[in-house]
Amino acid sequence: MMNSMGRKYEDNEDRLRILKKSFIKMFEKETLADFVIKIDDETINTHRCVLAQNSEVFKRMLGQNMIEAKIGEIKIVDCSIDCFRAMLEFFYSGEIEINTFEKLGEDLYAIADKYEVVTLKEVCEQYMAMSIKFFAISFV
Template identity: 30%
Template sequence: KTLCDVILMVQERKIPAHRVVLAAASHFFNLMFTTNMLESKSFEVELKDAEPDIIEQLVEFAYTARISVNSNNVQSLLDAANQYQIEPVKKMCVDFLKEQVDASNCL
């Protein structure tokens, strides 16, 4: 939380972060913070239609390059990683789903 320069507002949850870290991990945030979008100058940025727990995991990934993908969160993580353009998380989710497919559960 030290020297955080942005707060992500996700529903009622406030998630502190550093713009440079988010921008490095996400093309979406890079564009948001480096163009003339209103959010580039706002201290608080509201992420609508997002799940707080999922956004917290993505922010933690931006700092640590680690994330836990499992059957409970893979769909939500994949959707959010796609929306916020976090390619490594998308790949981890797709790889996880590929590992889960076998003759008994595919169409």
């Protein structure tokens, strides 16, 4: 199969990599962003559909007549900007960097739990389990 520029797609992994890059770019460039996250004095522009697809809490909030849905923004008071941004990066890429876990692991798990992001909770649990095993092995 050829893409619009005449480049042949090698396989599904290639297509998935291209799709992932386009989602990351959409987040980074804030392309057609339609929702604002405010944390302290900073803002993150994002997409309602991405929030709702990845978080049951956002799905309920944005699918109902809640004030946040009407005005297109929410103020987050119990999470750092770095932690929330890491969760959003997971929404757009499906991945979390190891160094992000090392810095924000417990906080990331807590926010994933609060916003009912099941896949991120599972990834955090796996990382924490590996960390415990590594810690235990290093003492043997």
